[in-house]
Amino acid sequence: MATVRGEDIVNTARTALGVDYVWGGNSLTSGVDCSGLVQQVYARYGISLPRTTYNQINIGASVSPNKLRPGDLVFFDTDRKKSGPDHVGIYMGGGKFIHAPRPGASVKISSLAEGYYMDRWLGGRRVSGVSADPSSGGGYAEEVAPRLDAHELAETYGMSYAFFKSQPELWKLLNGAVSAQWTPERFQAAVKNTSWWKNNSDSVRQSQVLAKTDPATHKATMEAARVAARQLAVKMGAILSEKNVDQLAKNMVHLNWQEAQVQNYLGAYVKFSSDHVLGGMAGAAAKAIKAEAYRNGVAVTEQSVLNNAQYLVRGLTTMEQVQASIRQQSAGLYPAFAEQIKAGASIQELASPYIQVVAQELGVPDTDVDVYSPKVKAAMTRANAQGQPEAMNLGDFTQMVRNDPAWRKQPGVADKTLNVGRQVLADMGLGF
Template sequence: MANGDDITNLARQFMGTPYVWGGADPSGFDCSGLVQYVYGKSGISVPRTTYNQIMIGASVGPDKLRPGDLVFFDTDRSKSGPDHVGIYIGGGKFIHAPRPGAGVKISSLSESYYMDRWMGGRRVPGVSASADPNAALDTTAPHLDANELAETYGMSYAFFKSQPELMKLLDGAVAGQWTPDKFGAEVKNSNWWKKNSESVRQAQVLQKTDPATYRAQMEAARVAAQKMAVQSGAVLSDKNVEKLAKNMVWYGWNESQVQNYLGGFIKFTEKGVLGGMAGQIAQAIKTEAYKNGVSVTKQSLLNNAQYVVRGLTTMEQITGSLRQQAAGLYPAFAEQIKAGASVQDLAQPYIQAYAQELGVPVTDVSVFSPKVKAALNRANAQGQPEAMSLTDFTQQLRNDPQWRRQPGVANQTMAVGRQVLQDMGLVAR
């Protein structure tokens, strides 16, 4: 078992040793090489690289560091994870091999460069606190309280630097040696805390404290936003996708809020159609309107599709509205329509008669055909709504010049006339 004081004293012997990339002996060290060499000479085996060294031992908060612990930093922002390591020597300081051109030296954790890049501390197995087992642990790192206080609420020093109001609080807390409770109370009393919701505060902290996770969340939100836009039939620009993704991450928008936003971007394509859910809604509205003999405009289809996507109305409500319109347009059948019958079904006898008498395909006839619509929507002699009888409707069709042009009608008429003349004895049988 080695003690921390012996390890730090051994490390001090290499002060000024030049930095050599990949170096792991007194002729030259890189940061992890110095750590491996010093611990090895102390009888403790540690991995060679910084990335592996941070995996050993137990995590130690900045306020609990003691001589012999390892301290890690992220000094290369282009790569994820720790890339620099040093040996804590007490008093808020650590010894390390910093970079090419600078030999092994002692630096302070309170330096803004290292505070901003702090990643964590590790306690290496096999290292005791002190040569004197009864000695108090070293907690003499007053300047480190900035990180300690920041981490009380899961915030990093980098986040505080991005918020001038909070950075001022942090500086005051360090200078006045505030307790974590006092510091927390001051943070909650800040304008930043009061003006931002919990989800916004969390997003802002995550953006600075764990940027990799923040970027991953934003990318996931962008993908989800684009997928929901396609499903809804919304046409979003890259800028609007970004705005929606941020609202999802920062403000915790739920599905209803997202759909309400997307509803404002429902548009017809260049081919004059609506896509996704909006297209399905528009088709359902057209079908329901056709069944009920109601005409709908293109703008009405767009508006209603937007309303349904945004959750401002439902297809059931739209169907009910179409039925009310149909009852008003065809008052003679108002009760049947209100009971659930479609105008198209009610008009079938007239449609069949029209097709048969005038010799047109039944698929070409509908409730919108002028003669059919007029027969359904008329008034009797007293001015009351009353549909034309099917007999009268058939006779009306036979008065149409088109009826006389039907194959066989002329022959049938001649045959009837001849029969009448024969019955009168005017022509021979």
């Protein structure tokens, strides 16, 4: 078999630069995928290669990264869900390779020093019959590993040169690494040992890098976070200043705050509006708390309602826990009905017979009477002669209501009283 120069393989591959990625594509002009690019380029020189990456990696001999030369194949494991090679390219020399990266992209040149490809490196293969430029002795010279400059070394960690320059500690480390020509592995280990790395979470580091490497994207990300922060504040009933909005957005992006952390932050800013109402989730919670308190005959202050609404938004309590606390207070205020309250009855329901007596005897709508009415509350919180809780029976309660001067002013009450007196005299054998 005639020997093919690796440089010629590379030059042919270059003709496909800019060609669209097409899954299963085999055309160097209208569309290829990664293994199709490799197969078609080698086919131009009469070298038949398998169609898929999984089979191509079995061709030729293994080559270590520092021994690569133009025309060698480089393989990567880009899908961690399954083992084996998922991507292949053609090495060009100088740490670069040409490949068809993914759907939506086109054939391009990338660097083996990029963090993404370095982390996913699987191996290099040298196809039989492909050589580098012959040396003066007739042999084939191995390519000398390229000297990494500051830009390339920075990129081995997926960070830009501009970012390293913005961090004094990392900038000093980068210059020292370039001067001593550290390997990428040694440089990465040194980065992980810096104070910057140790004192910042992964999300903070990523955000800082993005701000310097792609400021437009970082700006758009922050603005989207501000919009989300404002929307969440309205939803939760929190009132935020622009400074608060900026801080929350920063925490969402830089610290990767999850829902619970965002709600906890917003809970601290749940407050009454200028017209003394709560909005959003806090407002709904406040209404539910007030309704539960009314049903159970428990008086709650506005501050108590606000506190509980804040706790609910922050996730420090649940509505079930708030309701249970209100019922417990109700049982303490109305001890004669404690068992019924604990069983789920509301004090307003238990007060219904007393309310009906007041409404009927005094001629008022039953909607104007509730457990807070003095007569009703007195009857339901009464204690017996022994000091034990004992609600007033309805007969005694009716008589107590009739002792109210308002009762005598009701239409027909005088006639009812006279008829009752006559019946009593008749029962005694006396008449008139």
